[in-house]
Amino acid sequence: MNVRKATLDDAHAIAIVHVESWKTTYEGIVPAEYLAQLSVSEKEQLWKRGLQQQKHYIFVVEEDGNVCGFISGGKNRSTQGKEAEYEGEIYAIYLLKEAQGKGYGTKLVKALVDDFQRDGIRSMVVWVLADNPSRRFYERLGGEKIAEEVVDIGGKKLTEWCYGWKSIEYFA
Template sequence: MTIRLAVSEDAAGIARVQVESWRTTYPGIVPKSYLDSLDVKKREKIWKQAAKNQPLYVAEAEGEIVGFAIGGENRDKGTYPEFDGELYAIYSYQHVHGNGTGRALFEHAARNLAERGYKKMIVSVLSQNPAVNFYQHMGGRYLGEETITIDGVDIQESFYGYDDINNI
C-alpha cells in the first residue's frame, strides 16, 4: 500500500471509495433514501476540485485507490474554538479495514495539518459508526455530540479532539 497526494485524475477513485463506504457503513444509521441517492459522478466533480484546492491523500493498493483522507481549517470554530484544524473526511473500502490503511491516512493528514501550522485537530463521526473506536484508538478525546438531520432523520454525531497533532 502507498499513501500519496491525490491529483485531480484520482477523483473517480476517491468518489467510488466514498460512495461505497457510506453504503457499507451506514445502512440502518443513515436513511436508505440518502444512501441510494449517492452518485459517484457528482462526487467525482467535488473531489476533482478538492484535489486542486487542498492536500488530499489517497491510499493505493495494486493500482487501485482504496482510501482517502483530507483535512484543513476547523469549519465549526463557534462550537470548538480551541481546535484550529479538522480532519474533514477519511474513508476506505471495508476490505482494507484492519490492515493499517486508516492509520496511515490519518497520520498523513494530521502531519500535513501540522506542517501547515495547525496545532489541534477535531473530527466528527456519526455516533453509531463502528469506526468510532478508531478515533479513540488514535488518541482522540470525546468532546460531545450534536444532532444532524439527513433526509429528515435526526442522527447523532460525535466529536473527538486531538490536543497536539504533532504527537499523532
Template sequence: MKVRKAFTADALGIAKVQVDTWNTTYRGIVPDVFLDSMTYESREHKWKEILSQGATVYVAESEGICGFASAGTQRSNKYPAYEGELYAIYVNEENQRRGVGKGLLEPVVKELVKQKIFAVTVVVLQENPSRYFYEFLGARIIDTIETEIAGKRIPELVYGWKDIREILIK
C-alpha cells in the first residue's frame, strides 16, 4: 500500500471510496433513500472542487485508491479549544483493519502540525463501529450532537485530541 498526497485527477477514485464506504458502513443507520441517491459522478464533482482549492487530502493506493483522509482548520466555531478538524477518513471495506486508516492519518497529522494545528476534532456517527478507531488513537468524546440526513435525526459524537502529535506515537 502506498499513501500519497491527492491530486485533482484522484477525484473519481476518492468518490468511489466515499460512496462505497457510506453504503457498506451506514446502511441501516442512514436512510436508504439518501444512500441510494449518492453517485460517483456527484461526489467526483465535489472532490474536484475540494482538491482544486488545495485541501489537505491523502489517498491510499492498493490496486487503485482504497482509502482517503482529509483535514484542515475547524469548520465550526463551537469548539474554540480545537483549531483543526479531521473532515473525513474512509477506507473501503476490504482494506479495513489492515493499517490503512493509520497509514492515512500519519501524513495528515504531519501536515496539520506543520500548520501549527495541534488540537483537532472529528465528528462520527454514533452508530459507526469505526468510531473505536479514534478512541484507540487517544481521542476523547467532547460532545454529542445530532445531524439530519434525509429527514432522520442521527446522533453524532464529537471526538477531540488536545495534541494530535500523540497519534504518531501510537
C-alpha cells in the first residue's frame, strides 16, 4: 500500500474509482438512473482539470501499483453559516469496495491534512449524505456534526451532514 500525491497520469484511474465507488456506495440512496449515467470519461476530464491546477490537494492510494482510492480537498467552499468558519474542506474521498476497511481512508485523510498544515490551513469540514453509513468514519476521526442541508441528486432530495474539525493538529 502506498499513498502519494496524484499526477495528471492518474486522472483515468481516479475517474474509474470515482464512478465504481459511487455505484457501490450510493446504490439504494441515489436514484439508479443517476448512477447508471455516470461516465468515466466525463469524470476523467474533470479530474484532469483539477490535477492541472498549479496547487492541488489530490492524493491516491495504490495497492500492488494500482490506484484503489483517492482523496481531494482544498479551500472551504462554504460562504455562510457556522460551516464557513472552517478553512479547509475534504471535497471527496472514495475507495473501491475491496479496498475499504483496511485503514487506507485514514491514511488518505492524514496525507491531505499534512498538506493543509504545510499551507497554514488549520481546520476543515466535509459534507456527507446522512444515509451513507461511511459518515461514521468522520466521527471516528473526531469530526463533529455542525450543519445539515438538503441537496438534489438526480431529482431526489437528500440530506447532507457537515462534519467539522476546529483544529486538524490532532491528525499530525
